[in-house]
Amino acid sequence: MMRVLRWFAPGLNIKRWLLVAVIGVALVVVGLSLALRINLYALVGRWLVENIAVSAAVFRKGPAVVGAVVGVLGLVLTWVGVSRLVHSVLSTLTAREEGVADAFFERRLLLRGPRLVAVGGGTGIPTLLRGMKEYTANISAVVTVADDGGSSGRLRTEFGILPPGDIRNCLVALADTEPLMERLFQYRFTGGEGLTGHPFGNLFILAMSQTTGDFYHAVRASSQVLAVRGRVLPSTLDHVVLRAELADGRMVSGESAIGKAGSPIRRVFLDPVEAGGSVTALGDVITAIEEAEVIVLGPGSLYTSIIPNLLVPGVADAIRRSRALKIYVCNIMTEPGETDGYAVSHHLRALIDHGGYGIVDVCLANNRTVPPQVRARYQEQGAAAVAIDPAAYKLGVQVVARDLLRVEGDYVRHHPEKLAQAIGQLFLTRRPHQERTPWEFFLFRQRLRERSIEEGRR
Numbered sequence: 001m002m003r004v005l006r007w008f009a010p011g012l013n014i015k016r017w018l019l020v021a022v023i024g025v026a027l028v029v030v031g032l033s034l035a036l037r038i039n040l041y042a043l044v045g046r047w048l049v050e051n052i053a054v055s056a057a058v059f060r061k062g063p064a065v066v067g068a069v070v071g072v073l074g075l076v077l078t079w080v081g082v083s084r085l086v087h088s089v090l091s092t093l094t095a096r097e098e099g100v101a102d103a104f105f106e107r108r109l110l111l112r113g114p115r116l117v118a119v120g121g122g123t124g125i126p127t128l129l130r131g132m133k134e135y136t137a138n139i140s141a142v143v144t145v146a147d148d149g150g151s152s153g154r155l156r157t158e159f160g161i162l163p164p165g166d167i168r169n170c171l172v173a174l175a176d177t178e179p180l181m182e183r184l185f186q187y188r189f190t191g192g193e194g195l196t197g198h199p200f201g202n203l204f205i206l207a208m209s210q211t212t213g214d215f216y217h218a219v220r221a222s223s224q225v226l227a228v229r230g231r232v233l234p235s236t237l238d239h240v241v242l243r244a245e246l247a248d249g250r251m252v253s254g255e256s257a258i259g260k261a262g263s264p265i266r267r268v269f270l271d272p273v274e275a276g277g278s279v280t281a282l283g284d285v286i287t288a289i290e291e292a293e294v295i296v297l298g299p300g301s302l303y304t305s306i307i308p309n310l311l312v313p314g315v316a317d318a319i320r321r322s323r324a325l326k327i328y329v330c331n332i333m334t335e336p337g338e339t340d341g342y343a344v345s346h347h348l349r350a351l352i353d354h355g356g357y358g359i360v361d362v363c364l365a366n367n368r369t370v371p372p373q374v375r376a377r378y379q380e381q382g383a384a385a386v387a388i389d390p391a392a393y394k395l396g397v398q399v400v401a402r403d404l405l406r407v408e409g410d411y412v413r414h415h416p417e418k419l420a421q422a423i424g425q426l427f428l429t430r431r432p433h434q435e436r437t438p439w440e441f442f443l444f445r446q447r448l449r450e451r452s453i454e455e456g457r458r
Contacts, residue, residue: 021081024074031071109447110137110229112440114427117142117292117324119235119309121166124300126173127413128329129230131420133174135447139230140288141170142315144308146242146270149256151188151198155206162215162239166305167232168201171219175226185226216282233285235309239273242308255304259337267354268303270311281314289318293436294427297360298329299414302347303338310355320358325430327423328397330365332405332412336382344399345391352395360397361430364422367401370412377410400426417455424448 113136118128121144129141145162147153152163172185185201201222208218219232242255246263258265270279289295298306310316319326328351334342344365351359370378370385378384392399402422406415428445 018081020077020084024077024079024081027074028071028078029074031068031074035068035071107137109443110135113138113444113447114293115288115291116140116294116296116423117288118296119306119315119319120144120298120300121147121305121308122300123169124298124305124329124331124414125166126169127299127416128296128419128423129170129173131416131418132423133176133229134417134451135420135424135444137229139174140285140292141174141230141232142235142285142288142309143167143170143232144305145234145236146240146255146304146308148241148254151202153256154198155202156239159206159210160239161206161209162234162237164202164205164209165199167219167234168199168205168222170232171222171226171228172201174223174228174230174232176229177227181226231284233282233288235285235312235315236279236281238277238279240270240279240308241273242268242304243271244268244303255308258304259301259335261337264340265303265338268307268311270308279312281312281318285312286314286318289315289322289324292322292324294423295319295322295324295326296329296423297327297351299331299419301335301338302331302342302350307350307354310351310359316355316359320356325427326359326361327426328360328363329404329414329419330363331386332366332370332414333378333383334386339386340382341384343387343389343392345389345395347386348392348395348397357396362398362400362426363392364400364402364404364419364426365392366404366414368403368405370405371407374407374410374412378412417451421448421452421455 110133115138116132116136117140118125118132119142120128125141125143129139132139143166145166147163147166148156150165152165155161156163168185172182175182175185185199185204187200189195189198189200204225205215205218205222208221209215212218212221216234216237219234223231241253242258244252244258244261245266245268246252246261247266248263250261250263252258252261253271258268272279300306310319328348330344330347331339334340339346344363348360348363365386365388367388375385388399388401400422402418404414404418404422406413406418424444425448428441428448431441
């Protein structure tokens, strides 16, 4: 009862418009009763006709005309009251004075978007998330927890928490908040004893983890602070070490050491930190995969960002069983020490070897040529563009070539909007879940078209 009465507290700017709406509805009812001569007319119609001080000329035309006038007045008051009431509530909740209807419609549209699961880590998956959050709020980012380098590695060693770096990047990518908050979470300390090199977001997640006593709760609380569209899920809450077996027979431990080993990778696997321990997938991860309509692997480092998630027991099995459309976004460039000389077929073969057949339905690969000056800089570091080779079409996976390139100075990245457009078109073409209504597909298609026009203008 107190919660209900709170809506009528002074200063909320609600009661007046609620009263106007109620009066409007009452007038509509009275107007209909007068016009149609139903029971209400017999009870109150004659009193209204005889006592309300309005133009006698109007009343001489009979109750039908009076009813029509009263009904129209009621409709006007109802419209004014309801619209102002909705505007008052939404403008308060969204803190926006203008465009409340547009904001409400967009929010509802995003909530009806495809259920998408993005699997990966590193700096690749945030690119995908930035693009897809403009089309759906039903996003679950499944992130690896095998990182042991940089700030994440230091926090992992000193405080015993799961590495927060990749999770922080995904939270920021999905954030629907002020740019200042995003810059704050990504701010990296450049001085101070023990602080140098740590992003503020990593320390925030550490503090939340120690406050709540649970890493996953800390991630969820951070999501609320950043007003995240969707959710970010660690693939497991167990502490693991990523290990690799190299072509020369050596074994290498640690995600940060694998790319520096100087030998091709034969396979990677997870090792529990605790002796005799096991690795268990987070329950929400399996549920998200089972409910997904689209599952996207990558973009990101093949062996150290994408495949580690598939090595968590139950994750690869859930993906293979899923009826969702399973897309792999192939990297644009090879990575020195990890995928030297790899073409598209090599990436697909590695995914199949570690995740099994059925792990991927479609491979999205870039077909736009990398500018010569940028390509030359990558060659100096031992990297080259990933080629779409004929063998890629013989692995039972549909290969779709698109322009996915964005050049940022001397670097190439996946373009968030181009990538989201390509995934959206594949979803509309394949329609993995037929229980969606044609209207929902129409709305999503319109969203794709509108965003494409906006991107073209930019």
